[in-house]
Amino acid sequence: MSVAGVDRVAVVGTGTIGASWAAHYLAHGLDVTATDPAPGAEDRLRADVAAHWPVLERLGLSERASQDRLSFTADPSDAVADADFVQENGPERENVKHDLYAALDAAARPDVVLASSSSGLLPTAIARGCPHHPERLVIGHPFNPPHLIPLVEVVPGERTSAETVDRAMDFYAAVGKRPIRLRQELPGHVANRLQAALWQEAFSLVERGVASVSDVDIAISQGPGLRWAVLGPFLNLHLSGGHGGIAHMLEHLGPPMEEWWRDLGQVTLTPELVQELAAGVDEELAGTDVAELIARRDVVLDALLAAKDETGLA
Structure with a gap:
């Protein structure tokens, strides 16, 4: 068939x-x-x-x-x-x-x-x-x-x-x-470009000593990443705006967001930074078996996909 x-x-x-x-x-x-x-x-x-x-x-x-x-x-x-x-x-x-x-x-x-x-x-x-x-x-x-x-x-x-x-x-x-x-071709397509924007600031935060590798991972996996797994950035913004939706949210958050954009770090993947990031990941894993971590990740993904399907959010 x-x-x-x-x-x-x-x-x-x-x-x-x-x-x-x-x-x-x-x-x-x-x-x-x-x-x-x-x-x-x-x-x-x-x-x-x-x-x-x-x-x-x-x-x-x-x-x-x-x-x-x-x-x-x-x-x-x-x-x-x-x-x-x-x-x-x-x-x-x-x-x-x-x-x-x-x-x-x-x-x-x-x-x-x-x-x-x-x-x-x-x-x-x-x-x-x-x-x-x-x-x-x-x-x-x-x-x-x-x-x-x-x-x-x-x-x-x-x-x-x-x-x-x-x-x-x-x-x-x-x-x-x-x-x-996609309506246009461009390097990295859409999702990887969105990831790259996040990685740029994540790497910069570590390089500047603002947060550790583990801190950055927690900030995403225990924060906005939970909502992003359910709805995308535009719908999350819309829901954050209450009755006024995304228009209300951008009216109030837009100006400070533009200031944050101008303050985002520009980063170069020097050998020193790569070594620092790798060391941070090693410290975060702290002896965790990677195969076991992948298996646990897949169990969570399985449950998440099932929940999204059951609730109509797939």
Whole structure:
């Protein structure tokens, strides 16, 4: 049974993001052909998918969901030859993308969408590696981990067809994602640029000695991050404005907010700052097992997603 006309997805690149995508697609009952040139990639992929499976079971598997639907080949051309949709997760280097897409473009059927998980490269730049059908290339950028986080940013390039964008949006929605369509391409897309703005000030606060790494994490995870997990920045502002909504809030908070903007720190990632941030994270973890932390994070994400769904806030 097809999902938005897709029976088989090719997952190109099986690192952290690719393995998570593979698990997600398998959970929705699709066949997945994965490819990655790294030694031992298949064993790592199958282990990663198996590790993701329990939380996907709790979220609810498709009737056809099975890890047995996963196949692997080291040849990307073979991987995409029978695919109905391609999810590429290769390195974030334009020259590598061009070499890879030359092979994908030649091997995949002309009607197959080539979606890149690139977190910052522009689709127009990537499409230069597609000499035959650049119109079928689009960014389909997930948020980590893709098997849990619903967001996908769909970004067309200069030569991407409207049909490609529509098909990508429909497919992602059909496999449980919340896709957004960007109206312009720009480095980092939307979500990563918003994160980058926060990280800039977070790094600056640590560099200036205002707060520790742990303090900054607590300030977000035990403060606004809780509300941001439910509603976005505009709706949160609107609710903070009471009966007057966002207009009332900006009338009163706008002027001081503009002063804060002008006072935000400009930061450069010097070796010294990187070392300070890394040391702060080590201190914050204080012997915590990272695998255990990831598992606990995923349990909370699972519960949060279920609560959002039950309350209609998904």
